[in-house]
Amino acid sequence: MLVVLLVLVVGTIFLFFRNIYSYWKRKGFPYIKPSIPFGNIRETAMRKMSLGTCLHELYKKSTDPFVGIYLFFRPALLIRDANLAKYILTSDFEHFYDRGVHCDEENDPLSATMFALTGQSWKKMRSALSPTFTSGKLKNMFPTIMETGIELQKYVEPMAEAGKSIELFELSARYAVDIIGSVFFGISVDTIHNPENKFRQIGRIAQGENISVAIRSVGLLLVPKLLQIARVGILPSFVAKFVINLVKDTIEHREKNSVTRNDFMQLLLQLRNTGKVSANDETWETKIKDGEESKGRPLAKKLYPFPQVTSRLDVERENA
Secondary structure: HHHHHHHHHHHHHHHHHHOOHHHHHOOOOOOOOEEEOEEOHHHHHOOOOOHHHHHHHHOOOOOOOOEEEEEEEEEEEEEOOOOHHHHHOOHHHHHHOOOOOOOOOOHHHOOOOOOOOOOHHHHHHHHHHHHHHHHHHHHHHHHHHHHHHHHHHHHHHHHHHHOOOHHHHHHHHHHHHHHHHOOOOOOOOOOOOOOOHHHHHHHHHHHHOOOOHHHHHHHHHHHHHHHHHHOOOOHHHHHHHHHHHHHHHHHHHHHOOOOOOOOHHHHHHHHHOOOOOOOOOOOOOHHHHHHHHHHHHHHHHHHHOOOHHHHHHHHHHHHH
């Protein structure tokens, strides 16, 4: 009896995986052979490679204009052809703006990012936020960014003169967090000089340097509907509470004291006062999470070899 039960369990699991990992084959699409149970992102699941790098490696494995892959149990289509990508992102975008990313506006408001929102919610948010990204308004933020750059220079110069080594990725992440704190929240966090600042600690957690967040992220890829039913957010509740309270306190302080700054928070306050954006509508956690990774990592690669180019870029930007 035990042997029969074991055979049934193994057989059921086998059929389950075969059904999942034959999706692209059944559709007649070219695909990259997956591995159980990671699909095509084993290196990312084992925390050996970022998802972006993993997708780039998958991109290089095929010559087709598009290729089927698997994110754990979820089939996904990797677009390789530039013209096809252009159509998807422009003329045919109305069919593709739902990205299949976890979003639970009611129970997990910090998941409602521009990248995750769908349908009318996405259209409404995009329409509200687009005016805040004009070249003129973004240029007004540069003095604030330059102030943070000066602090970075003050930190690096004595270490360079003393011949000390610097861990560039960590420093770049702190620099990115300082810019986010200043440009988006309108506060000085100075993680460049204080790496254990609360803001930086929250950033590390949001970036996945916490086993709980790592498990939640995997769960949202594997069983997103189950986590949504269980009302499990992508971040621990104390992180969400910290971010939401930070935004609300900043808004309250500015409105009570008539404080005005050339930053992103001020632009959103203008939208909020017109009834288009509320305190929870924009995911401020995303500014911390995505900012550290997407700005910190490329910056770490650029700081060392291109100081002269960076200085020239600042001059050209100022004269633009």
